Amino acid sequence: MKIVQGLFYTKSHEWIRVEDEEAFVGLTDYAQHELGDIVFVDMPEPGETFEAGDAFGAIESVKAASDIYIPVGGEILEGNSALEDSPELINEDPYENWIIKMKIGDEKDLDALMNASKYEAYLEEVE
Amino acid sequence: MENLKRTPLYEAHLAAGGKMVEFGGWEMPIQYKGIKEEHDAVRNHVGIFDVSHMGEVEVKGQEAGKFVNYLITNDTNRIKDGDIQYAVMCYETGGVVDDLLVYKKGENDFLLIINASNVSKDLEWMDKVLSDSGFDAQLKNISNETAEVALQGPLAEKLLQEHVAVDLSKMTFFQFKEKVEVAGVECLISRSGYTGEDGFEIYTNNVKVEKLWTNLLESGTKYNIQPCGLGARDTLRFEANLPLYGHEMSEHISPLEAGYAFCVRLDKENFIGKEALVAQKTKGLEKKVVGFEMTGKGIARAEYPVFDASGHEVGHVTTGYKSPTLEKSIGLAIVENHLSEIGQEIWIQIRKNRISANVISRKFLDKNYKH
Numbered sequence: 001m002k003i004v005q006g007l008f009y010t011k012s013h014e015w016i017r018v019e020d021e022e023a024f025v026g027l028t029d030y031a032q033h034e035l036g037d038i039v040f041v042d043m044p045e046p047g048e049t050f051e052a053g054d055a056f057g058a059i060e061s062v063k064a065a066s067d068i069y070i071p072v073g074g075e076i077l078e079g080n081s082a083l084e085d086s087p088e089l090i091n092e093d094p095y096e097n098w099i100i101k102m103k104i105g106d107e108k109d110l111d112a113l114m115n116a117s118k119y120e121a122y123l124e125e126v127e
Numbered sequence: 128m129e130n131l132k133r134t135p136l137y138e139a140h141l142a143a144g145g146k147m148v149e150f151g152g153w154e155m156p157i158q159y160k161g162i163k164e165e166h167d168a169v170r171n172h173v174g175i176f177d178v179s180h181m182g183e184v185e186v187k188g189q190e191a192g193k194f195v196n197y198l199i200t201n202d203t204n205r206i207k208d209g210d211i212q213y214a215v216m217c218y219e220t221g222g223v224v225d226d227l228l229v230y231k232k233g234e235n236d237f238l239l240i241i242n243a244s245n246v247s248k249d250l251e252w253m254d255k256v257l258s259d260s261g262f263d264a265q266l267k268n269i270s271n272e273t274a275e276v277a278l279q280g281p282l283a284e285k286l287l288q289e290h291v292a293v294d295l296s297k298m299t300f301f302q303f304k305e306k307v308e309v310a311g312v313e314c315l316i317s318r319s320g321y322t323g324e325d326g327f328e329i330y331t332n333n334v335k336v337e338k339l340w341t342n343l344l345e346s347g348t349k350y351n352i353q354p355c356g357l358g359a360r361d362t363l364r365f366e367a368n369l370p371l372y373g374h375e376m377s378e379h380i381s382p383l384e385a386g387y388a389f390c391v392r393l394d395k396e397n398f399i400g401k402e403a404l405v406a407q408k409t410k411g412l413e414k415k416v417v418g419f420e421m422t423g424k425g426i427a428r429a430e431y432p433v434f435d436a437s438g439h440e441v442g443h444v445t446t447g448y449k450s451p452t453l454e455k456s457i458g459l460a461i462v463e464n465h466l467s468e469i470g471q472e473i474w475i476q477i478r479k480n481r482i483s484a485n486v487i488s489r490k491f492l493d494k495n496y497k498h
Contacts, residue, residue: 036358037163039449040426040456042478058478060426062162062451063358065478 001123002029004095008071008110009119015095016071018110024098025071027059030123032094035061038087041099043079050074052109056100059090068099072109077101134179135274135333136340143354151244153180156356166362166451168353169322173280175343176355178328179336182246183273184239184253188264191235195264198256198399199229200382202392208233211301211319213390215382216252217400221407222378223385225249226370228319230303235264238315242372246270256399274336278343279326279363281495282350287327289346291316300325300496310342321360323367323494365446366453368418368489374429374445375416380461383407385416386489415467416445418489419475421456423482427475433460434474434481441466444475452492459489 007015013031017024032038040060050056055067056076078101083089089097104110114122131154140147145156156177158165168174186195196203201214208231216224225245230238241249246268253266278287288295290310295318298304303317312335320326331339344352361371370376376385383391383404392398393405421427427447435441447458458475466473471486 036158037161040424042425060449062166062362062448063157065426065428 001033002095003116003120003123005116007095007116008113009116009122010069010071010113011122012069014069014071016110016113017098018104021103022077023072023074023102023104025100025102026098027068027090027094028119029094032091035059035066037062038090041079041083041087041090043083043100044076046076046078048076049105050076052112060087070102071113072102072104072106074105075103077103132180134177135336136177136179139337139340140177140354145354145356148357150357151180151242153243155180156354158356158358159354162356162358162362163451165353165355165359168351169280169324169326169355169359169363170452171281172351173278173282173286173347174322174353174355174359175340175347176277176279176360177275177340178277178360179274179333180243181275182241182243182249182268182270183275183330184241184250185267185269186237186239186264187267188235188262190262191237191264193264194257194260194262195229195237195239196395197260197262197397198253199227200391200398200400200404201229202395203229203231203237205392206231209302209304211303211317213301215376215387215390216249217382217398217404218378219400219403220378221381221383221400221403223372223376223380223382224252224378226372226376226382230315230317232305245372272333274331274333276329276331276336276340276343277320277322277326278329279320279322279355280324283324283326284497286343286347286350286352287316287329290342295327299498310339312336312339314339318497321367321369322363323369323492324363325495325497361446362448362451365448365459366450366491367494368459368491370416371446375459375461380414380416380445381407384412384414384461412464414442414461415464416459416461416489417467417471418487418491419458419460419473419484420487421458421475421482421484422472423484425475425477425480425482426456427458427460427477427482427484432476433462434476435463435466436472436474441473450491457487457491458484462486 199214228240442462
């Protein structure tokens, strides 16, 4: 499974890439592999706010819907409109194709997340 | 996955990269390469499924024919020896015990194919019906020693023909033949399946099935054969409007409500559930399974509640997918009868929102059977 350095990871297999006050959130390679062919992404509206760990949308594979959880609290700035017509982009490159762009509410939330090496160890545990 | 049963092909699934899940007490492959790819293989060329988890029950004896006809809603007198009939076993209430395939070997010699997750319930029911009715017949559960492989898709005949001496072009859909050698393994083969495509279901002894599976898979390489899991089996049957027990039909959804009146012969002398089903028909159905297409964004999944324009809950989704063949978000739902007209607008609760959908024909696509 591909893991990218410099991102933060959740136990529910989301990643977050922080760029100053903004951040991008997506699904990890492990998650897209587990889900299989992704056919729809249910995204939140810009302006919606969430607490860390809240379900902010859902990923639909052929088989079923799975909630996706926001790694840190904050406000949704936009959903990735490319996923509306081509949700399979997440299968093709889960780290390039982010799901939402957000404004982080409290950077301290990041402390609770894993870095790449910790996530790698976590994956070995769950496998 | 403790205490789960495994088919004789378990190791073969692991070797082929099968992702194993629990289904009806069995450890079965949900997918190998991916549901979409497997689904497309069956629609466009050929796929092979391990369906050894299905239950098989032999019914023999002086009054086996009468017993089967009393047990099921369909009428076995309407088919010939060597034919298969789709049927339903009902409770007295008209609710469904299980749906099944009836293989008629002779007037008093039948093979019943039942759902894996219902085997023990069905056998208990059949035993009870047999002893209550007093018919002279014997039941034999051969599920544990019987394996089944389904070869499905437009190229299934071509592939299977390479391995058998019988002329498959002479078999039409829902016919079967016993004691056919397939790649040197003695089998019962039927032209049947659960995908909406042409294809064959092949039954043999557990001990021999791996040889059969390997041979078909290897010789199918030139046709781009794919091993297919339960994921594709469900999307394929759904698109073909074939019911799944526990979803479109259940103890609470009668075969009439499910829309399978063709397999309920109310003109037949007597059978279990007849009174209740006649009453349903006379009074008019209160609820019905309908097809729908989402007009708003989202995919409706089984058990999601359905609402009418004024916000009253009027039923629930029984199966829903983004159809891999049609690439549309469609589904089946059981709703109050007055909402079953084509074009009717309904609303489906998808997580936090109620999303609009229209009732459409359940004929999502044309079946590709050989008649």
